[in-house]
Amino acid sequence: xxxxxQTPSNKVTEKGKYVELRCDPISGHxxxxxxxxxxxxxxxxxxxxxxxGAADDSGLPNDRFFAVRPEGSVSTLKIxxxxxxxxxVYLCAxxxxxxxxxxxxxxxxxxxxxxxVL
Amino acid sequence: xxEVEQDPGPLSVPEGAIVSLNCTYSxxxxxxxxxxRQYSRKGPELLMYTYSSGNKEDGRFTAQVDKSSKYISLFIxxxxxxxxxxxxxxxxxxxxxxxxxxxxxxxxxxxVLP
Numbered sequence: 001x002x003x004x005x006q007t008p009s010n011k012v013t014e015k016g017k018y019v020e021l022r023c024d025p026i027s028g029h030x031x032x033x034x035x036x037x038x039x040x041x042x043x044x045x046x047x048x049x050x051x052x053g054a055a056d057d058s059g060l061p062n063d064r065f066f067a068v069r070p071e072g073s074v075s076t077l078k079i080x081x082x083x084x085x086x087x088x089v090y091l092c093a094x095x096x097x098x099x100x101x102x103x104x105x106x107x108x109x110x111x112x113x114x115x116x117v118l
Numbered sequence: 119x120x121e122v123e124q125d126p127g128p129l130s131v132p133e134g135a136i137v138s139l140n141c142t143y144s145x146x147x148x149x150x151x152x153x154x155r156q157y158s159r160k161g162p163e164l165l166m167y168t169y170s171s172g173n174k175e176d177g178r179f180t181a182q183v184d185k186s187s188k189y190i191s192l193f194i195x196x197x198x199x200x201x202x203x204x205x206x207x208x209x210x211x212x213x214x215x216x217x218x219x220x221x222x223x224x225x226x227x228x229x230v231l232p
Contacts, residue, residue, distance in 0.1 A: 004161070033219075042124070042206050042222030043162065056219060091161055105150070105210075107220065109161030 002026060004110035006092050012116045013082055021077040021113040025094030032075050033107060034067055035091040043091055049075060082117045089114050121145050124207055124223030132231050137194040141207035141223045144188065148209040148221075151183050153192045156204045156225065165205075166192065197230045204228070 005024040013019055025032050031050055035043035045059040049069045057067070064082075069075040079086055093107040124141045131137055139153075149170055154162035166181040168174050168190075174181045180193040190209075194201055207223040 040224065042122075042208075042224045043220075045219050045221070048219060093161070106164045106167070107162075109163065111159065111161050 004092055004094055004108055006090075006110035006113050008113055009111065010114045010116075012118065014118050015082060015084060017082050017117075019079045019082055019115065021079075021090050021092075021115070023075045023077070023092030023110060025073065025075070025092070026108055029094035029096055029108070030072070031095045032069060033093045033095075034075070034077050035093065035109075037089045037091055037112070039088075046077070046090075079115075082115075084117045087115055087117045119144065120224075121221050122207060122209060122223045125226055127204075127225070127227040128229060129226055130229045130231060131197055133197060133199060135197050135230070137197050137201070137228060137230075139192040139194075139205050139207075139226050139228070141190050141209075142188055143190075143209055143221075145209070145211065145221075146185075146188070147211035150210040151181070151190050152208040152210075152220070153179075153181060154206040154208055154222075156206060158203075162206055197228075199230045199232050202229045 007022045033048045034046040036046055037043045047057040047067050048055050052069055052072045064080045067077045089112040091109050091112045093109045095107050122143045151168045153166040155165045156162040168181050168183045171183050171185045178195045182191045204225040204227045206225045208220040210220050
């Protein structure tokens with residue numbers, strides 16, 4: 001399909017393990033975002049890429065979280081030494097480059113990667 | 119206090135009812151206001167977008183923004199069972215970059231009963 005693709009859809013891991021979550025954005029979308037959604041909450045911003053570089057990583061909770069987008073397309077969110085509090089749905093979104101207020105800047109979300117840390 | 123507060127759910131209404139969903143916010147820099155709809159185990163999808171204050175109508179949906187009160191609303195007319203989902207308000211300030219970082223409300227879960 002032409003939408004945002006995220007893998008894996010579900011990941012169960014043990015406390016202390018390393019996890020990678022992958023996002024394949026819509027072709028041609030230069031902006032890519034990672035959000036985290038806990039149960040019963042709205043998505044919380046983690047990091048935003050414009051091209052290959054992280055334009056804003058102010059939402060990353062600590063240095064156990066890291067994300068890359070080496071070729072300006074696919075992105076990987078990496079979580080080291082996972083903790084039970086990291087359990088959530090990790091959402092990836094992509095959007096076109098904006099050109100003013102008339103552009104909605106719509107974020108197109110994937111279905112998310114559901115992470116469970118035991 | 120969160121930057122964006124959303125009326126807690128869950129909300130259950132009969133088919134055909136008018137639904138009102140609301141959010142308040144504290145950041146006066148917010149200028150872009152959106153409503154996203156999220157079905158169970160799916161990603162959010164954009165429903166309505168408004169820049170600055172005013173009303174916007176799209177079919178059965180009307181979005182209202184009152185920046186003076188820092189209050190936004192979404193109205194759904196003639197609600198249908200297919201409208202059953204979680205509704206998330208989202209906002210963004212003007213950015214110097216070319217994309218917007220959204221701040222979401224916690225969501226209101228709506229069920230429309232047949």
